Amino acid sequence: MIVKYLLAALVAGLFSGALMTVAQEARVIPLILHAEEYEGGGAETAPAGTGTETHLQTTQEHSALDLGAALSKVGSYLSPVSVAYAHGGAAHDEEEGGIMFGMSRFSGTLLANLVAGAGFGLLLAGVSLVTGNPITVANGALWGAAGWLAVHLLPAIGLPPELPGFPAADLAERQVWWLGTVALSAGGLYLLILKDGLGAKVAGMALIAAPHVYGAPQPTDLASDVPAVLGAEFAVAALATTLFFWIVLGLSLGFANEKIAKAA
Template sequence: MFRSLILSACLIGVVLGLLVTAVQAVGVTPILLNAEQFEGAGEPAAHEHSGGEQAAHHHHEEAAGGHHHGDDAWAPEDGAERTFYTTVSNIFAGIGFSAVLLVVMSQLRERGKMMLSPSRGLLIGALGFLAVFVAPSLGLPPEVPGSAAAPLEARQLWWVFTVLMVVAGLGLVGLARGWMKLAGIPLLAIPYLFVPAHEGPLFSHPDPQAVAALTELHQQFIWATGVTNLVFWLLAGVLSAIALKRLYKASADQYDEATA
């Protein structure tokens, strides 16, 4: 069963990676390329890049993390090379998150908490979207290149902490009984007590027109990454539920044949 779960996660990850890359090529990548034209102006040395091309970003990614680099740091060339590395990273993200969903759904099914169906898969996928993208984005929205932000390490730690707290909170609210359900509510709010915020303007570009353009691109980027992550998580939930249902059916058929 474990081998089948891993294989299913890999197959689902490939499908998710290819689809998300196609969605990003339409909605996310053009925004990033436009924002990169303004990046670095007026800054002496280092720049902050967004990793918004997922997931899955991010969120958080995410699917909406980032990476810090200097002027001499390697980066893939625009075009085929960039698309290739984006596709590979999306596939690995798809495999990892699909494996998590498969394990969660399997455990819920074993404990009689969940029936395996596409609609239940949509629900689990929506909860994953809330925990991994929406919750972190409420504190740290996805950033376009050229954005000013708090130190990367602080944001990464906060992202991980937020996802863990939200997952635990949603789990208690949805699965616990009695007063234990109420214990999940504070967990949903705790991360927002100490968001690693940046002090000062979001964009330090010296040209007001460029700042206005970047601000508009930033808003578009938030919506584009949100839609991309929503597609990713809903499809991941549905495919995971379908795959897991078939695995259990195949296992039951093999058991019947062995005992016949």
């Protein structure tokens, strides 16, 4: 039975990841490409350190879902909003045979989101099984909202989603702070939502507040050629698309679980 629930989580994650790609293509990728226009000519003339790999690192760790990269780098990048293949012009990418392993930008983004969706689906199902709280259609949106809070919104208070070209602190420091914030936020939400008693509620609030009291690493120089209004628009779009992803994931997982329960 557990295998069936995990399989359902895998399918729900793949479905959510595919829809996430559509949402990114509609709103997130155009903003990234727009921001690249302020970097001195785009991918062909960008200086060293501002290419596709750097942009992938910057956007993935903050908007916090590329689980494929997380699996290979111990949770460094966990963001479904991070469009790994948005940098550079489409014509240039086609001439070079694609950005990664010969894939087009869209294909690479879709693959990353499918892997990320599957991973987060399995993670959500695992938490449900360990805590003994089943995910259903009735509470699926709440499960998804909790995942979004822990992985995206709460970490974004200290490290909001960033466009290419925005200043940022040391990468390793940001990764450590982000991962710690996700872990503490998840633990805090567990105590607040699933545990009874005043002590659990106070402890949950303390866990959530702890990384923000400590403070996220910030860059020493805040100067950027990218307009601040564009950065704000990207942050809103990134958080909105990740919320969409998590709500779809929670609902689709709840639907799959109910189908399995009825068939048992």
